Amino acid sequence: MAKRHDVYGTTDLPVLLPAAERLNRQAAAERVLGAPKLRLRAWHGLALAAVIVLWTSFVWAQADGAGNEQQESVISAIWRWLPVLLGGFVFNIAISFLSMGIGTVAGTLLGIMQISQVWPVRGSSWLVTQFFRNAPWLVLLFFCMFLLPFEFTVFGVTIPFPDWIKAVIGLALPVMANVSEIVRGAIQSIPSGQWEAAHSLAFSRWQILSQIILPQCVKRMLPPWMNLYAILTMATVLASVVGVGEVMTLTQRVLAAENRPEFLVPFYGFVMLLFFAYCYPIARTTQKLELRYAVKQ
Amino acid sequence: MQEIYEWFRWLNEATGINLTIVYDSYDRERMIDGFVNTIYLSLVCLGFSVIIGIVGAWLQGSPLKWTRRLVNGYIQLFRNTPPLVQMYFFFFALGSLMPRVENEWGIMEPILSNWHWAILSLSFFAGSFNVEIFRSGIEAVPKATVEAAEALGYNRLQTYVYVVLPLALRVCLPALNNNLVNLVKTTTLAYAIAVPEMLYVANQIWSDSLNVPEMMTFLLFAYVLLVGLLVMVMNKWERSMRLPGFGA
Numbered sequence: 001m002a003k004r005h006d007v008y009g010t011t012d013l014p015v016l017l018p019a020a021e022r023l024n025r026q027a028a029a030e031r032v033l034g035a036p037k038l039r040l041r042a043w044h045g046l047a048l049a050a051v052i053v054l055w056t057s058f059v060w061a062q063a064d065g066a067g068n069e070q071q072e073s074v075i076s077a078i079w080r081w082l083p084v085l086l087g088g089f090v091f092n093i094a095i096s097f098l099s100m101g102i103g104t105v106a107g108t109l110l111g112i113m114q115i116s117q118v119w120p121v122r123g124s125s126w127l128v129t130q131f132f133r134n135a136p137w138l139v140l141l142f143f144c145m146f147l148l149p150f151e152f153t154v155f156g157v158t159i160p161f162p163d164w165i166k167a168v169i170g171l172a173l174p175v176m177a178n179v180s181e182i183v184r185g186a187i188q189s190i191p192s193g194q195w196e197a198a199h200s201l202a203f204s205r206w207q208i209l210s211q212i213i214l215p216q217c218v219k220r221m222l223p224p225w226m227n228l229y230a231i232l233t234m235a236t237v238l239a240s241v242v243g244v245g246e247v248m249t250l251t252q253r254v255l256a257a258e259n260r261p262e263f264l265v266p267f268y269g270f271v272m273l274l275f276f277a278y279c280y281p282i283a284r285t286t287q288k289l290e291l292r293y294a295v296k297q
Numbered sequence: 298m299q300e301i302y303e304w305f306r307w308l309n310e311a312t313g314i315n316l317t318i319v320y321d322s323y324d325r326e327r328m329i330d331g332f333v334n335t336i337y338l339s340l341v342c343l344g345f346s347v348i349i350g351i352v353g354a355w356l357q358g359s360p361l362k363w364t365r366r367l368v369n370g371y372i373q374l375f376r377n378t379p380p381l382v383q384m385y386f387f388f389f390a391l392g393s394l395m396p397r398v399e400n401e402w403g404i405m406e407p408i409l410s411n412w413h414w415a416i417l418s419l420s421f422f423a424g425s426f427n428v429e430i431f432r433s434g435i436e437a438v439p440k441a442t443v444e445a446a447e448a449l450g451y452n453r454l455q456t457y458v459y460v461v462l463p464l465a466l467r468v469c470l471p472a473l474n475n476n477l478v479n480l481v482k483t484t485t486l487a488y489a490i491a492v493p494e495m496l497y498v499a500n501q502i503w504s505d506s507l508n509v510p511e512m513m514t515f516l517l518f519a520y521v522l523l524v525g526l527l528v529m530v531m532n533k534w535e536r537s538m539r540l541p542g543f544g545a
Contacts, residue, residue, distance in 0.1 A: 134524040135517055136482035139496060143517055146509050234379035241381070241489050248382065264393050268386040272378045279377040 055266075074266045081254050088247035089274050092236040095164060095246065099171040099236075100229055106172070107179025112209065114184045125180070132177035137235050144170030145242040164246075167239040175232055182224045186217035223290045230282045234275060247271055315508040318515065324502050331498030332519075338415065338484045338494055343477060345420035350427025357432055368428065375425035381486050383422060388414040388490045415487040423480045430476065434469030435461060467540050474531040478524055485520075495519065 056075060078085075113125035132140070144166045152159045190213050198208040240248035251271050255263060305319040317324040357368045375383065392414055397405045409417075438461050446456040466473075488496040495516065503512040 130525065131521055134478075134482075134521045134528065136485040136496075136520055136524075138485040138488065139516055139520055142496070143513050146513055230377070234377075237379040237381045238486075248385070261393050265386075265390040268382065268390040272374075272382050272386060275378045275382060276374065280373060283373070283377055 055269075071260070074263060077258065077260075077263060078266060078270055084250055084254065085247060085270065085274070088245065088250040089278075091164075092239075092246045093233065093278070095168055095171065095236045095239065095244075096229070096233045098168045099175055100232055102168065102172040103175025103232075104179050104225070107176040108183050110176060110180035111183025111187070114180060115187055117205075129177045129180040129184075132173050133181065135174070137171070137174050138238050138241065140173050141167060141170035141238050141242055144173070163242070163244050164239070167236075167242065167244045171232060171235060171239075175228065178228050179225070182221050182228070183217070186220045187213055189220060190216055219293060223286045223293070226282055226286045226289070230279045230286070233279055233282075237275075247274065314511060315506060316511055316515070317502060317506045317508060318512075321506075324506065327498050327502060328495075331493060331495040334492070334498075335481075335484055335494040335523075338419070338487060338492065339477075339481045341416050342419040342423060342480055342484070345416065346423035346427050346476075346480065349420060349424025350431045353424065353428030354431035354435060357428065358435075372425045372428055375422055380418070380422045380483055381489060384415065384418040384486055384490060387418040411487075411490045411492050415484075415490060415492045419480065419483060419487070422483065423476060426476045426479075427473070430469045430472045431465065433472075434465035437468045438464045464540070467538050470535050470538055474528075474535065477531070478527055481524060481527060482520070 072080075110125050110129055113121050114129065116122045116125070145163070148166050148169065149161060151161050187209075194212060194216075195208060198212050203212070236246060237248045239246050240252075243249070248271060251267055255267055302320040305316050309315045309320075318328045319325065353368050353371070356364055359365055388411060392407055392409065395408050398408050400406045442460060442464070443456055446460045451459065484494055485496045487494050488500070491497065493501075499512045499516045503509045506512075
């Protein structure tokens with residue numbers, strides 16, 4: 001990204017803008033807290049309430065439009081199916097955790113391999129990274145779904161390999177490639193003077209990497225890593241296309257069971273809301289962390 | 298050509314590697330159509346998403362508080378929900394509310410087809426990223442440059458068209474290209490609402506010819522090559538458009 005050019009708003013004169021004092025206090029409070037504070041205002045609550053009221057009235061009008069008084073309202077239907085849908089969503093999050101874990105470990109290794117001094121290691125890890133970064137997530141998911149066996153037999157013991165594990169692997173592959181790029185980028189963003197200084201202090205290459213470079217990288221890698229996690233969480237829905245019973249599959253089954261066309265908008269909207277409620281805080285925190293770390297560079 | 302087809306037919310008989318998309322003319326044409334559809338979908342969505350981005354960035358600079366909030370709400374909603382759920386929401390949920398019209402064979406049909414919904418949802422998804430990209434690009438143009446243009450007698454529109462946009466475009470080109478690559482990859486989601494792009498066609502072929510591993514491998518390499526080529530061209534373009542001494 002391009003740096004912002006603050007031609008305006010910078011001055012050497014001792015001017016304290018009205019906001020500066022407030023911002024200072026805020027920054028001090030956050031430093032004590034160790035994390036950016038969520039600043040909710042009254043209008044956030046009002047906006048949320050307005051959305052809910054509009055939503056329910058819209059849904060109500062639609063339910064009335066169906067003309068049958070004995071039919072269940074949408075709100076109570078969502079309420080009735082809530083355990084099922086939330087269960088599916090928890091499954092999504094479980095898939096995202098597992099994929100992120102596997103992808104992060106494999107991706108970190110791959111990223112370190114990308115700066116290796118041995119060219120076959122460097123070249124092959126670069127190729128693997130680019131390959132899995134350029135392939136669409138859905139195609140990789142299909143690939144793992146169809147080409148991994150549904151069970152393994154090791155020394156006569158049959159290990160089942162259910163769909164969702166294949167989905168976890170299929171999602172972990174692109175995560176691995178992206179983490180690899182994040183790690184490589186972070187390592188290369190550390191000034192080379194640090195490598196040279198550490199060399200002159202007789203650190204070995206591995207010592208420099210593990211004790212000097214990587215600890216500094218963690219901070220730089222955190223915002224893009226969290227961003228990747230949000231993308232992965234949103235990608236877990238893709239597993240529904242290949243038949244894993246997560247929230248989207250369950251929603252479609254619920255809709256098929258209810259067989260009421262006016263439920264389509266609220267139910268799909270509800271799934272969107274679930275993901276929004278989970279991913280939006282992550283995105284906000286990522287933004288705040290980015291701003292926080294950008295100043296100190 | 299005939300010899301190549303014959304060779305692939307022989308390959309199937311000799312080794313069992315069944316690439317029907319080469320020697321079977323029906324499968325071959327389907328696959329080519331799928332490829333063309335993927336490109337077409339990407340290009341149309343790219344066009345619309347750029348328009349959404351420019352209009353959104355312009356609206357975000359509006360002095361009206363609620364216009365800005367509305368645009369921000371759109372951005373946050375579309376960035377923080379899965380694109381597949383958006384597509385389902387558009388196609389199944391909003392699609393069910395659309396009026397139906399009679400087509401030329403007298404069958405009642407929704408006014409917007411799955412193609413339209415795929416283009417709509419993908420454009421809005423990619424557009425939500427473009428708004429932020431364009432805004433950061435426009436912000437990166439120094440105010441002094443704009444004022445210099447004003448001093449030379451340019452009016453607001455002229456300043457925007459001749460000074461701000463060319464500079465801003467170069468600044469946001471890398472981010473824009475990233476988004477384009479992402480968009481090409483996201484077109485695979487149109488599979489879910491039966492738009493005949495590459496993944497959907499491949500699925501049809503392996504259902505008919507029972508050659509799942511071959512088609513899967515072919516598909517993976519086809520996408521990697523397509524995206525890889527795109528990335529290469531874009532990087533070249535970025536280098537040639539780079540502003541010396543401006544930006545990072």
